[in-house]
Amino acid sequence: MSELRHDPIQKRWVIIATGRSERPDSFSVEYADVGGEEDCPFCPGREHMTPPEIAAYREGDGGPDSEGWTVRVVPNKYPALRIEGELTRRGVGLYDQIAGIGAHEVVIEGPDHEGGIAGMDLAHATAVYHMLQERLRDLMLDGRFKYVLLFKNEGAPAGATLAHPHHQIIATPVTPKTVAMELNSAKEHYLRKERCLFCDIINQEIEAGDRVVTLTDHFVAFAPYASRSPFELFIAPRHHQHSFTDASPESLRGLAEIMQDVLGRLRNGLDHPPFNYVFHSSPNTDSEPKRPNHWATLKHDFHWHIEIVPRLTRMAGFEWGTGFYINPTPPEAAAQFLRTIDPRPGGKGSSLDEPTGRE
């Protein structure tokens, strides 16, 4: 059983796995090397190797945990938080603790052991985002969960332990600090200007253009002005929408399209970099206990988006301890470079093929 602990200095929550072995090598299980195809539990025909499935899209008429699925959701075998139990809260002297209640699911993107979003056909990629939205909506019905995180780790340096393309979902009884900070900034901006902070930023970026990588009818992808790391990207719907749960089927298709585009550019331009991406959507306003008016303007001031962080640098040390980032690649240069790259599978990065004149 794990627990959530609150740091009164940094005001952040941490999930502590208290029930695990106390040996210092005990965490190696979760951070093992990415496994090969021969024993991959996410490949078709090995459905028995995962816990019973939560949801799936199937083309044939097979039952749960049979082959023939295109997208499949299962509980994480080593969950950070568990779904069963009561949401107890207690004080420990100065500190605060919450029982490790939550959900931890894995969305297997397809039967192929390799590839992922950027290599699929558009309909399949759309189905992946459709499934993520469906799970988000379902988990939001549980009043114990304040927030539901959708994210993806690709490559071992980005924390992935299995190579088979998958997303993860963690539902938590608290709102993550980074999201809370965004909600507060957005609320502050809205109260002052009666405009969405994100809409303002999106409009300014589209007008300036020098940090934009891809612009479609419905979405924009740009390198943030204060990017923390090289080739960090921000993807958002161009028109105001506070929650990813509200995205229309057409919008999901547009999302799949732009994600295929930018992930393809990263793959081709930076030679399959490891990366993380995280959805920031609005929190579960139906969770208990309610805090009336805390983020009451939410429909107007928050704006869902995705942050992609390629893991190219060993930057997280000093930065991790101070919240102060040093980024050696200006976002304007990152965007300019990515715009030159062909995002299609097998498409080559134009600039990287030229001799660089450097060792």
Added chain:
Amino acid sequence: MSELRHDPIQKRWVIIATGRSERPDSFSVEYADVGGEEDCPFCPGREHMTPPEIAAYREGDGGPDSEGWTVRVVPNKYPALRIEGELTRRGVGLYDQIAGIGAHEVVIEGPDHEGGIAGMDLAHATAVYHMLQERLRDLMLDGRFKYVLLFKNEGAPAGATLAHPHHQIIATPVTPKTVAMELNSAKEHYLRKERCLFCDIINQEIEAGDRVVTLTDHFVAFAPYASRSPFELFIAPRHHQHSFTDASPESLRGLAEIMQDVLGRLRNGLDHPPFNYVFHSSPNTDSEPKRPNHWATLKHDFHWHIEIVPRLTRMAGFEWGTGFYINPTPPEAAAQFLRTIDPRPGGKGSSLDEPTGRE
């Protein structure tokens, strides 16, 4: 020339190196593999390979940039921020920017290419902390700098680019977000209770004891209740002191002693793990422009300390994007394990020598 950019969503500052090459391979220079002894610019006899020295302790009577030093401070050859120039501030639409003014220094711990704090004699380790304090005091005299960061990266996975033992110093025209958060939490606690938050935590930890690794007359080292990562450690003076600049020579010796102890335990118990540590001291209250009363109670409510983070897990992905940490090793287990380790050079970790019964 670099610049500081402010993110209006996360309210964090980022240093962007705008003057560097725009090629995507341009950041590889800074993140090159840790070099060997044969061409180490920090080894004695190669003083000409660094920029002219800023300060040094010498046993003989050699001049600056000659051999015979025991601790030596030089400007970083690839500084994140530059000392020359005016601290201009401007708006860029919604965004804020500050010129990349600051200081970036390297404190070479000693002539030995290997070893570092845990392997030195106590007097030498004390001299390293004495030098750090001296540089901190000096940089605080510059009214352009709001904050001076003292930190150490050890090992390539922790971001070190040179193996020769060294600390780094970065003086910034803004207070890093993590430090600002601590200052605010401490102030809030003080206004409510008229007690220092850190003193309260330290007293509670010493009383509880289960997370304490080492307790000396002047210092305590413990694994924080809400540790973000396995074997994270917090080291602080037991008696209230708001700034590291105020530490007495006796206290510096005490600091060297406990740092040798805990770094020795990490080295012996976890097989030379890469790690980062960061000093959190109070900001430069003499910097301009002054914000009266903002952190006016500082002498009472802040309490300097050091945070050590061994880099054992590939955790920084999802966590990095959300501020939500998952720690597979409970701090009580980490502390219990480290207490069993002999911190002396060559001292072996008792438990790790036993068979674990795991693959």
